[in-house]
Amino acid sequence: MSISAVAAARAAHWLSTAWRDCPGDAVTAVDALALARICCLLDPDSAQVLHDLPGMLAQCATPAWSAADLLSGLIAAGTALCVPGTLALSAAEYVQLVGELRSEAEGANGVLVHLALHGGDPDALPKGPIADAPVDVGLLCSGRREDVARLLSLIETTTAFGSIKRSFGQPLAAMLEGAAMAALRAYDLPLAMRLLRSRVYVDGSRSLGLATAFDFLRLCQCDDGSFGDFDTALAQMAARGERHGTCRIKLPVTWQALWTMAELEDPSFRLGRDAFAGVEALRLSERLRDADEGTDRVVQA
Amino acid sequence: MRVAPLLRVTSTASCTETSAVRDSGAKPRAASASIFRDDKQRARFIAGVLSWLDAQIDFFDPPQEDAIAQIPERIVPGRSRKAFGELGLALRLAQRASQLREREEIRRLKRAWLRMSRERDIFFDARRRVHLVPLMAVALTVCAALDQVPESPLRSLQTVLDRHFLDRTELAAHPKLDLKYYLDCLGLKHAFDNDAVLFRRSSLTNPAAIPYARRIDFYAITHLIFHLSDFAARDMRPICGRHFDGIREYLALALATSLTERDFDLAGEFLIARLCLGVRDDALNRAACDVLCEIQQPAGFIPDQAWLAGLKPRDDPRQRAEEEFFAVYHPTLVALILAACDLSLPFEMNS
Numbered sequence: 001m002s003i004s005a006v007a008a009a010r011a012a013h014w015l016s017t018a019w020r021d022c023p024g025d026a027v028t029a030v031d032a033l034a035l036a037r038i039c040c041l042l043d044p045d046s047a048q049v050l051h052d053l054p055g056m057l058a059q060c061a062t063p064a065w066s067a068a069d070l071l072s073g074l075i076a077a078g079t080a081l082c083v084p085g086t087l088a089l090s091a092a093e094y095v096q097l098v099g100e101l102r103s104e105a106e107g108a109n110g111v112l113v114h115l116a117l118h119g120g121d122p123d124a125l126p127k128g129p130i131a132d133a134p135v136d137v138g139l140l141c142s143g144r145r146e147d148v149a150r151l152l153s154l155i156e157t158t159t160a161f162g163s164i165k166r167s168f169g170q171p172l173a174a175m176l177e178g179a180a181m182a183a184l185r186a187y188d189l190p191l192a193m194r195l196l197r198s199r200v201y202v203d204g205s206r207s208l209g210l211a212t213a214f215d216f217l218r219l220c221q222c223d224d225g226s227f228g229d230f231d232t233a234l235a236q237m238a239a240r241g242e243r244h245g246t247c248r249i250k251l252p253v254t255w256q257a258l259w260t261m262a263e264l265e266d267p268s269f270r271l272g273r274d275a276f277a278g279v280e281a282l283r284l285s286e287r288l289r290d291a292d293e294g295t296d297r298v299v300q301a
Numbered sequence: 302m303r304v305a306p307l308l309r310v311t312s313t314a315s316c317t318e319t320s321a322v323r324d325s326g327a328k329p330r331a332a333s334a335s336i337f338r339d340d341k342q343r344a345r346f347i348a349g350v351l352s353w354l355d356a357q358i359d360f361f362d363p364p365q366e367d368a369i370a371q372i373p374e375r376i377v378p379g380r381s382r383k384a385f386g387e388l389g390l391a392l393r394l395a396q397r398a399s400q401l402r403e404r405e406e407i408r409r410l411k412r413a414w415l416r417m418s419r420e421r422d423i424f425f426d427a428r429r430r431v432h433l434v435p436l437m438a439v440a441l442t443v444c445a446a447l448d449q450v451p452e453s454p455l456r457s458l459q460t461v462l463d464r465h466f467l468d469r470t471e472l473a474a475h476p477k478l479d480l481k482y483y484l485d486c487l488g489l490k491h492a493f494d495n496d497a498v499l500f501r502r503s504s505l506t507n508p509a510a511i512p513y514a515r516r517i518d519f520y521a522i523t524h525l526i527f528h529l530s531d532f533a534a535r536d537m538r539p540i541c542g543r544h545f546d547g548i549r550e551y552l553a554l555a556l557a558t559s560l561t562e563r564d565f566d567l568a569g570e571f572l573i574a575r576l577c578l579g580v581r582d583d584a585l586n587r588a589a590c591d592v593l594c595e596i597q598q599p600a601g602f603i604p605d606q607a608w609l610a611g612l613k614p615r616d617d618p619r620q621r622a623e624e625e626f627f628a629v630y631h632p633t634l635v636a637l638i639l640a641a642c643d644l645s646l647p648f649e650m651n652s
Contacts, residue, residue: 137588138588138595140560140561141560141561141563141592143563143609169584170585171557171583171584171585174553174554174557174584174585175557175560175561177554177557178554178557178558178560178561179557179558179561181511181512181554181557181558181561182561182562184511184512185513185558185562207554208547208550208551208554209511212510212511212512213512215510216512
């Protein structure tokens with residue numbers, strides 16, 4: 001059993017207990033569904049959480065689909081569509097909306113919608129001019145977060161989140177690792193993990209940086225199975241009277257950590273492709289296609 | 302009275318490109334191997350650094366030692382003496398490269414450094430100012446490289462060492478090796494372990510994981526490498542053995558980390574450390590060098606993190622200039638050492 005699979009099993013256990021502490025929180029519902037699906041992808045023995053969760057969610061308010069990250073939204077929608085009832089209806093509405101906006105989705109978001117639409121098949125992606133866009137490593141040293149995000153988006157787009165091999169010259173991989181180390185030193189986990197995933201998209205070879213980062217993430221998993229040490233932030237949220245702090249902070253970090261660990265550990269696993277290749281994804285792509293055709297009909301009329 | 306060490310000083314400490322090649326026994330380097338993209342880029346970089354150092358020379362002036370009425374044993378180095386010593390070290394290394402040695406700015410800086418060392422009487426009361434002894438050792442190696450070693454302070458330092466204190470205190474490997482390097486250059490007797498033992502006890506064999514390492518851990522790594530390799534004049538492979546490739550990989554990752562953290566002082570040090578391990582013709586080095594050239598300010602200095610974050614506003618222009626000087630002099634001296642190592646690397650190790 002891989003380290004990521006073991007981590008996924010522990011995370012699934014955390015999810016099943018943590019969710020009971022914050023029932024009805026629409027904001028975290030999408031991330032909870034996405035995490036459940038990712039746990040199942042990495043550890044098929046964790047299917048119970050995926051089986052139980054929609055039932056629990058069905059008793060809550062409608063998930064805040066539009067507030068979610070697109071990837072977690074699409075993964076969660078694929079899961080929700082399989083569950084008859086109000087959850088599936090709200091997911092269908094979300095997918096309908098994404099489908100209608102598909103033509104406007106650019107860059108990495110456009111790639112995600114395409115992957116979802118075509119069952120994770122990267123060959124179905126349109127080849128645009130961005131595929132040959134030059135990569136400027138200086139963006140990682142500018143000190144501006146938006147420059148780093150621009151570079152990462154370019155890598156995610158041109159490699160379809162690691163589904164397409166593209167050769168990048170040195171020292172991009174080394175600089176991405178360095179930037180990831182810097183983000184880990186600042187405990188900026190989402191940025192660090194995004195940098196690490198981009199690092200394996202541009203160069204799959206093993207290195208000290210990847211081994212160090214993998215260890216860092218592995219050791220970020222708490223005793224309860226969630227990822228990240230945010231005691232101070234959680235205490236501050238509690239002092240302000242904010243509810244559901246643990247789930248709101250830890251759910252996205254946990255599914256991103258599992259995603260990153262799995263892609264670092266197994267070069268053949270790519271979430272952006274593999275999450276949209278199953279039965280749930282088939283329903284998702286059908287819905288997206290329906291929405292797309294609906295849009296076309298409106299345009300033609 | 303010990304005479305022999307003085308003879309050794311002049312032969313060991315005044316390193317030149319030729320002697321470094323002879324000592325290492327390695328093959329001479331290819332003339333084209335440089336971390337700079339071309340001669341023009343390097344020339345512009347060096348001109349900027351030297352112009353700034355030349356303009357700031359007054360700030361390097363150390364305290365008037367014979368006018369200090371403090372208890373000698375309690376006098377500690379402080380930033381002013383440290384800056385003076387570090388300028389001397391950079392000039393000592395610049396001596397190794399003919400392209401730097403022959404420049405008028407370097408000659409002017411050397412003259413100014415030697416003049417200040419005499420006028421400020423920097424070796425005053427050396428036998429009691431024990432906290433200043435490490436800096437005095439550095440200064441004596443500078444004297445050896447730029448001029449000649451004054452005999453009296455050298456004997457004073459040996460007396461201090463003979464008291465069996467300075468080389469027997471509880472220290473990590475890197476401060477021991479720092480001091481040992483200069484004592485060896487001066488031919489002084491001491492009780493420090495040899496380089497191989499200090500290497501084995503150092504963090505180089507098992508460096509701190511980069512996500513958690515403190516800046517002091519990084520400086521320990523770079524300084525260990527500087528001194529074990531005599532600033533790129535000595536092949537480190539025999540000492541590093543099986544750790545050599547791992548150290549190289551660590552340095553690459555640490556360099557990329559410091560660049561993205563915009564810590565240009567550390568980035569410069571890691572770049573020098575990579576040169577010390579024979580990594581030159583490399584895309585990461587070039588990218589790092591490009592970043593340093595881009596960040597070099599019009600006045601010629603290389604900013605550090607404090608300068609980039611914005612220094613405290615000061616009404617007094619002199620205070621403001623001094624504040625800026627102490628914020629940026631170190632990365633700028635590191636830049637000069639980088640250029641010196643780039644120009645004077647004596648052997649090929651890429652293979």
